[in-house]
Amino acid sequence: MSVEPIKIGRTAGRALSRLSWRFVPAAPFLIVLLIWIVLWEVLHPSKETLPSVHDVVSTIHDLAVSGMLAQNVAASLGRLVLGSLFGIVSGVVAGFVVGLNRNIAEMFNPIVVFFNAISGIVWLPLMMTWVGIGTVLIVFLIWNTVFFIVFQNTVLGVQMVPEVLEQGVRSLGASRLETLRTVTLPGALPYILTGIRSGLGFGWRALIAAELVGAASGLGTMIFNAAEYHRSDIIISGCLIIGIIAMIMDRWLLLPIERRTVQRWGLVSDAEEER
């Protein structure tokens, strides 16, 4: 929240600079678009190598009209939600258990470090032999990815709550559970939400990677199948949609939630730094 500077005169110039400030984020996208158009006009590559902008737009339109897009997006998002839910719940619960107990934390640390290093996509071949291709496999991989990030952040958050606060509330007669609910949880919440936010980012990436070979539907499957028929227009459309969904999820869903929590329970300056 920066204070608006008092302005006398030069209003038009300021308005202009504020306007350009608003729209600069679009610049790199426009530049890439321009390069793409020029490259295509100069080289006239085959459709398999590089489709024209027009091809990609009409492919996105076709995919949307035929319902294929909605179907694949729904499949991917459904798996993401399911896997993330498992990951968040188990990560927060395990994080509280470990975070509240220093001995357990010390004991589990080496194992957490190791399994964190192989979280996600590394499990693909093993889980493919165990559960086969399909939703169970993908949900497991997302759970595995999200769990470790949420878990580590929860542990950190719980450990960051000053013990004095917990003891203070307890000495006033609160039960252990009540203290957890009213002191530790709100105190750790900003960290937990940061964990959830980056966990979902990782989860989304793991999802696409896993779907390339481990599923029969979804955005990852869509682009991987397109590669077999050399349909680069579908691949590019798919990548654009993957990026847009990731951005919508992060900017308009998770960031606002995180910001609000941080403002309510955490240090406000942190929220500003994230901007």
Added chain:
Amino acid sequence: MSIATAPRARALPLPIGLSAPARYLRTVKFLLPFIILVGIWWAVELAGNFPERVLVSPARVWDTLIVLSEHGVLAEYISTSLSMVGFATLISLAIGVPVGFVVGSNRYAARSLEGFLRFLQGVSGIAWLPLVIIWCGFTHTTTLVVVIYTLIVPIIFNTMVGVRAVPEYYALALRSLGASRLRLITNVYLPGALPSIVVGVRLGMGYGWRALIAAEMLVRQGGLGDLIFGARTSGQIDRIFVGMILIGTLYVIVDRLLIQPIENLTVARWGVLRK
């Protein structure tokens, strides 16, 4: 999908001046969870009487590890993966740091690139893999492109953040004393941004290592990802276990013994890490 903040594990206290028994105790404490885990694995394997394609005993995995390393196969897989990560890191640093510097020195450029980088990160490198396969075929180049794409985004982003975090008056002070632009970069901006750059490299390695494994699974031109994915098709589950253990161990070694010390060193030398 916060790019700048990594879920940072707390550093273990350095075992300086520990007496022999204390050091022994530390080793035991470190190994105990793994010993328990292997014990459980072994017990499950013995109790379940699983077919060889589903689960094998730790002893069997150990034998496979010995056999593979004696034939030199393992060294080849490992060196392929490690050299790929090494190459990708060097190239990403060579391109990403200068780009981050240029962009970071202008607030309009920084703002415009931030959104773009977030978008690029939302479309994981692995989502572009099908397209890169069309362009470059099933070659090492394809893997390299995907890993560089994954690595370079956090490096550019963190360099940019690091440069922007250097207080302007440091540069102004040096300029008023007659320092050249080059001098400003080497004496103010580079040291000031270095801790952030190292964080970017560390994060990038985390993403990049996973992207590498995933790409190797699909490109099938050697590397640890190829090892575990190839073993799945031929039902050699012992090889999958060997591969997963190696992937985890190598990552922990690279992260803990190479990058974390550099990070600690830069932070100790050039100041507090900004969150």
